[in-house]
Amino acid sequence: MTDNATTPPKFSPLHQVHVDAGASFTDFAGWQMPVRYSSELEEHHAVRNAAGLFDLSHMAEIIVTGPESAAFLDYALCGKISTVAIGQAKYSLLLNEEGGIIDDVIVYRTHEHRYGVVANAGNRFAAAGALASRAAEFDTTVVDESDPLALIAVQGPNSQAILEALPGLDLPQPVGELRYYWSELGTYDDGEILVARTGYTGEDGFELYILSRSAEKLWHELMRVGADHGLVPAGLACRDTLRLEAGMPLYGNELSPQIFPAQAGLGRVVSLKKESDFVGRAASEAGAPADARVLVALVSEGRRAGRSGYAVFAGAEDGDAEVGAVTSGALSPTLGYPIAMAYVDPQFSEVGTELFIDVRGKRIAATVTALPFYKRKA
Amino acid sequence: MSETKYTAEHEWITADGNVLTVGITDYAADKLGEIVFAELPAVGSSVETGKVVAEVESTKSVGEVFAPVDGTVTEANDAVVDNPELISDSAEGEGWLFKLEVADASVLDGEGFLTLDAYKTLIGE
DSSP: OOOTTTSOOEEOTTHHHHHHTTOEEEEETTEEEEEESSOHHHHHHHHHHSEEEEEOTTSEEEEEESTTHHHHHHHHSSSOOTTOOTTBEEEEEEEOTTSOEEEEEEEEEEETTEEEEEEOGGGHHHHHHHHHHHTTTSSOEEEEOTTTEEEEEEESTTHHHHHHHOTTOBOSSOGGGOOTTBEEEEEETTEEEEEEOOOSSSSOEEEEEEEGGGHHHHHHHHHHHHGGGTEEEOOHHHHHHHHHHTTOOOBTTTBOTTOOGGGGTOGGGSOTTOSSOOTTHHHHHHOSOTTOOEEEEEEOSSSOOOOTTOEEESSSSTTSOEEEEEEEEEEOTTTSSEEEEEEEOGGGOSTTOEEEEEETTEEEEEEEEOSOSOOOOO | OOOOEEOTTSEEEEEETTEEEEEEOHHHHHHHOSEEEEEOOOTTOEEOTTSEEEEEEESSOEEEEEOSSSEEEEEEOHHHHHOTHHHHHOTTTTTOOEEEEOSOGGGGGSTTOBOHHHHHHHTTO
16 A cells, blocks of 8 residues: 555545535545445445445456457456356456465456456556456456546445436346346446446445446436435445445455465355466465464454454453454444454354454454355345 | 533543543544444543543444543443444533543643644644
């Protein structure tokens, strides 16, 4: 991470809209992004019960084109991308040679020979750089299109109704026919739009990739038609509690270049069945050391949450062994009790294990549970 | 009631005789986000200047509250323990945290205690 004292902040194409809406801002990977508009709890509940509107224009969009794009992505990413159908999306990882995680990404196949790879804002240059250098031997082109593109997400059970009410959205098939982790290209405001049924909240929802020039219009129109469906603007604060409840890892908290996918519970994302080589394959086949810590879900009673960096102990006494550390934690707005994700020594990872989180000098009992903490009703 | 004083740790203090009422400022409450948990000092406990005596937590972060002066806790605001959102809604009113009996409330006229104007300058308002 660079020192922002010397780097001017970056602003979303929707920045003025957020200022006008009275948002509070936070620095996120060098971007000034809305952390909340009024109440992060109300925004959280709105996404669970109605719908929330997120500006995610800080995310990085890297476009891959050319006849060998599929083979290239099979090599550059750990998943099998060549079997992804046109219109389909896939969650994948960019690994280093040591098998650690450079970034987690979503790949959208939009055309026969064109893919969009969406990376985290903080990893934009690491991801684009790794992809570009891995493309050298392939007939493919990697272009970082993050700057001209905006990303707006509509998340929550009313998302489909809101998109159906949006005027001027021209799509080949109705959004209601779009399945989870599928997308379609359409037209909006005389420009291209990618409508994807993806998200990071654990709810049904859509992510809309659009040219920056159309972002304000799309935002205002969604707010207007969404008013009847309980749509509220939602900031990054509730995005974090929503993804945590849904058990989704966050790069920088649960994922890092020193973490193997298997440690993070993402072993299924690494396709060792894939015939071709990929960066990190040898290390992935060797696997993480047997004593490597693994990610667990912890639940506690009361209202006091473990937080990133807090130590996890095997017992409540001073002499008891330190067996791990919390990576994310919060008092769950939906569930009403504290939840956390932590890396712990493997012998303490079984569901039902009683552990203790050191919350600023006090040991709070926490029980290992299965992820996710929250799952929406089908 | 004396003039409200502020600290660089974003606390406010009023004095009624030698009993001080302490809370966090509206600015601090806004920066924390909605408060979902508050832990207050036990009534009767002695507190020492600069030591953490209370904690307020939002979903995103933790705010520590320091004892502004040496004293004895005479009251803790149970209403904010039951309804931590009172702090978010009214940090400088109903969301007060605790009361301290001190030897001499005139310490508030000394160094480290800011007037409203000085506090506003500190937070850039």
